[in-house]
Amino acid sequence: MKELIEASHAIAEAVKVVKPDVIAAYPITPQTHIVERLSDFVADGDLKTEYVNVESEFSALSACLGASATGVRSYTATASQGLSLMDEVLYIVSGMRLPICMTIVNRALSAPISIWNDHQDSMTARDAGWIQLYGETAQEGYDLTVMQFKMSEDHRVLLPSMMCIDGFTLSHVYEPVCTLTDEQVRDFLPAYKPLHAVLDPDDPLTQGPIGFPSHFMEFRRTQELAMRESLKVIEEVYNDFNKRFPMEIPDSRPEKYAHLEQYHIEDAEVILVAMGSVCGTIKDAIDEQRAKGVKVGLVKIITHRPFPFEALRASLKNAQKVAIIEKAISPGLGGPVFGEIASALYDKEDRPELRNFIVGLGGRDVRLNHVEKIIEMTKTGEGNKEEWMF
Amino acid sequence: MVEWDKITYKIGDVEVTMGAVLPSDGSAANTKTGGWKSMRPVTDHEKCTACGMCWTFCPEACIHPREEDGKFQADYDYCKGCGICPQVCPVKCIEMVPEEK
């Protein structure tokens, strides 16, 4: 069904059709519209789930931990300070290999306090052992939400996942979305079947023991191997989704979901790399520039964790000048994604020039003229390696 | 039921399970903590009335009723020599004696 819907509500619709058994969430701007819509569904009997109005975010993820450990599907959503508050539990959930799914509505981190968009929050969680996906549009938000459950619950993976959409600039914006039916999703996403995490008096297990130095490193290793393996599983899920549910609304999503989306990179002299809704603005800027004869393209990262090394190297194979545009900063170091890409390209013989552009922190609007300037500066080599586009 | 062969991994010589889960089978009993004690409780079974106070209060759950008469005896494989059982015995039939090496 096609409808004009607020992106937050689209995500709520996706969660409704996926039917988690337990939803435990704490409201925080700009995630509130998701949890409020889910509450409405429950109140009207449209979604049969155990909905827990927890008293904090760490309780939200902890309640999901308990539910997932009992062997049922669970979901939560948060942003910014809420994600920071549940930080301890992020690592625990991943270490316990619980396939909890979460939506992050990207928002800047205090201080100063900001309710507006940037990627600092999800960037702080990139080392927690969660699959991390970024959606550019409401349709992507909807689709990736449905897909993330299939990725996380795969027995080769069994890792939690977070799907990130930009707060306000996407979450509170109305876009056309094509939604799936219960039957379509049931076919695509089978019921969750636990492999190791059950709490059942008939098969009593001990979950969460202490790990001495004699074993700890091997635990981390198996977790990392699962994370690396998940790259393949994520690709399988994308392919399955592409086959079953081709794009219906033009420009609402990539024709084919993959770890990266490539936009006009074939003969590009300048390639921009970015994540999330800013890519919409970037694509518009590229269209304008292309019309003027400037050869510029975009590589949009959809799968951020596990990091798609192969796909990234392949997409930047012929790149000469690359600009990494990001909405986060690692103080004292630079843009986090810049660092990741530099590391991915380090061993390449003819490495492209890499520039880092910090944009849109704390909800600062990223406009066409910002992107034009970035393209210009990257082309001419003007400015510093790291530039903040105020 | 969990299929353990599907969730056990070997990295080098070390075997680990997915998420570090374990069957709740009391495997801690593989470690004989009896070596910790410097005193051991000796029960005079003539005087013992099998009231069960020592059994009730043992932190190790290592005092058991004997097959032959239901009177209680500490399992020295696990007894840490804490000294609680003589204290709680109403007929004072348990004595702590130094552990022989």
Added chain:
Amino acid sequence: MAIAGLPEEEYFSPGHRACAGCGAAIAMRLITKAAGKDTILVESTGCIEVVSTPYPETAWKLPWIHGAFENNSSIGAGIERALKALGKEDVNVVVFGGDGATYDIGFGAISGVFERGHNLTYICYDNEAYMNTGIQRSSSTPFGASTSTSPSGKESFGKHEWKKDIVHIMAMHGSPYCAQTSIGFPQDAYKKIKTAIETEGPAYVNLFAPCPTGWRHDSALTVEIAKLAVDTGVYPIYEIINGKHKITRPSDVEKLKPLEDYLKIQGRFRHLFKPEKNEEVVGKIQEQVKANLEYILKCQESGL
């Protein structure tokens, strides 16, 4: 099969790494006996969690889960809901932790769980300090006790703050059953824990469990101290059933065992008697012990 009024079946095996004479280990045996086979145990980080699950060994014979320090109750809430979704509401959810997890770092989460009315039981094994990390004070540590972060010294008599009254706080959440008991009275503890588990809704039990290592007493005296605490009035055994107080013991403020008998045998209070008795602090403790007990008795008398 029963021994001394308690079921014989053990769900907490020997071989755990607790100190000799650990009061909390005795507590674990009582809790699991009261809970029985159809139970899921949820535990916080702390002494028992560490000594009972040294991977690849576990001392548990029931489903058991540990997440973090402050969220045992939230995890329990998630489990309770998952069981409801699975239609398995006849399985007990028993959440437990030390006083660190309960009184301090996990306090907010327990409050949330009790406010929402989840059907589970929360048991605090109360050894009155953060024992596993090295005997640091908690808000359960009694007034005047010496701990590593509230040590007695030239300018301090130990902990300056009074013990938080958690039982009444949980009762004020509208919990149908809150109780305080001691491992010194195992049949009583068993009965109260069983009642808590059988009560529909969120129930709370405070379970006194002496720690020979932290309180600096002979490991043989764990049970004796657990009895004295009750009979001196320091740690009375009582229930608050649907908001109404019911004392078990002691029931007479005038017939309490001498407080000093209890304080003097513990190293954590020794500084109150050596080199000479700190009349002021001991006097204040005595006053408060009487006042707390009187409050409970008066409530009961008035039907509150």
